[in-house]
């Protein structure tokens with residue numbers, strides 16, 4: 001890896017990312033939560049339900065965490081029936 005910035009692809013978009021943007025870097029993205037700098041656009045998928053997501057790494061983490069929480073809840077619903085934790 002060199003320090004040269006010539007090879008690095010910059011993504012000009014701040015929304016509406018697709019496959020062509022994966023691997024590019026978003027230099028700056030301003031949201032209501034804060035300003036994100038130098039994020040990569042990534043393509044991730046949920047290994048449980050196969051949903052997928054293309055976007056900034058921060059949002060990809062939220063996607064994966066959200067699915068993990070949902071599927072853990074679903075699993076708990078099924079497993080909880082016999083132990084009195086659900087109505």
Ligand SMILES: [Zn+2]
Pocket residue numbers: 046047048049050051067068071
């Ligand atoms: Zn899922």
